[in-house]
Amino acid sequence: AQSVTQPDIHITVSEGASLELRCNYSYGATPYLFWYVQSPGQGLQLLLKYFSGDTLVQGIKGFEAEFKRSQSSFNLRKPSVHWSDAAEYFCAVGAADSWGKLQFGAGTQVVVTP
Amino acid sequence: EAQVTQNPRYLITVTGKKLTVTCSQNMNHEYMSWYRQDPGLGLRQIYYSMNVEVTDKGDVPEGYKVSRKEKRNFPLILESPSPNQTSLYFCASSLYSGTDTQYFGPGTRLTVL
Numbered sequence: 340a341q342s343v344t345q346p347d348i349h350i351t352v353s354e355g356a357s358l359e360l361r362c363n364y365s366y367g368a369t370p371y372l373f374w375y376v377q378s379p380g381q382g383l384q385l386l387l388k389y390f391s392g393d394t395l396v397q398g399i400k401g402f403e404a405e406f407k408r409s410q411s412s413f414n415l416r417k418p419s420v421h422w423s424d425a426a427e428y429f430c431a432v433g434a435a436d437s438w439g440k441l442q443f444g445a446g447t448q449v450v451v452t453p
Numbered sequence: 454e455a456q457v458t459q460n461p462r463y464l465i466t467v468t469g470k471k472l473t474v475t476c477s478q479n480m481n482h483e484y485m486s487w488y489r490q491d492p493g494l495g496l497r498q499i500y501y502s503m504n505v506e507v508t509d510k511g512d513v514p515e516g517y518k519v520s521r522k523e524k525r526n527f528p529l530i531l532e533s534p535s536p537n538q539t540s541l542y543f544c545a546s547s548l549y550s551g552t553d554t555q556y557f558g559p560g561t562r563l564t565v566l
Contacts, residue, residue, distance in 0.1 A: 345495075348493070359473075361556075369477040371552040375555075380501060380542060381559070381560075382457075382557030382558055382559050382560055383496075383543070383545075383555075383557045384557070385554045387554070388554065390552075401529050408556040429495055429496065429542075431496075434552075437551075438503070438549075438550035438551060439484070439486075439503055439509055439550060439551045439554060440498060440501070440511060440512075440551055441486070441551040441552070441555070442498075442512075443488075443494040443495040443496040443497070443498075444495050445493055446493055446495045
């Protein structure tokens with residue numbers, strides 16, 4: 340079974356600074372990896388996903404993530420954050436042998452200061 | 454507008470009183486799923502459905518029932534709610550499976566007293 344860990348519960352970043360959110364997964368084969376964002380009071384929205392191919396994935400809102408098989412990681416990055424990036428971010432992992440299931444991490448809350 | 458709708462958005466009930474949270478999508482998606490969100494635990498999958506009349510357990514199915522009699526609807530049923538089911542519930546749908554992009558509803562905040 341797959342699992343995912345987000346080591347950082349809470350991150351505070353200044354507007355204009357760079358942001359990196361960590362995600363580590365556990366799965367025997369190549370996983371399907373996702374980052375979703377939840378703005379306050381909203382449902383979740385997909386930022387980006389990785390299935391195969393190029394390990395650097397571009398997403399919406401200027402985010403990117405890099406899949407590193409050797410480190411079992413899928414970290415999310417943004418070069419310069421905006422106040423509107425304040426939200427909760429969830430990493431998720433799916434598996435080719437279990438098309439219906441999706442495991443989410445506990446989430447990282449991002450606060451953006453002026 | 455393509456969307457997933459949930460009703461009600463907020464519900465306060467008492468222990469043991471059966472309730473249903475409805476979920477409907479207008480995107481002709483095959484796959485639908487229910488999650489609960491609790492602080493510090495992220496989202497945990499309750500049940501999912503790959504197609505009409507096909508449902509399967511997620512990670513936390515105890516105390517919940519679902520049915521998928523038509524493609525667009527996927528209600529979540531709590532036959533005898535308990536306080537530990539107080540949570541924020543999300544319904545989601547995607548084209549074919551859990552590994553496709555999932556589109557989430559706005560959430561239902563349930564309080565069981």
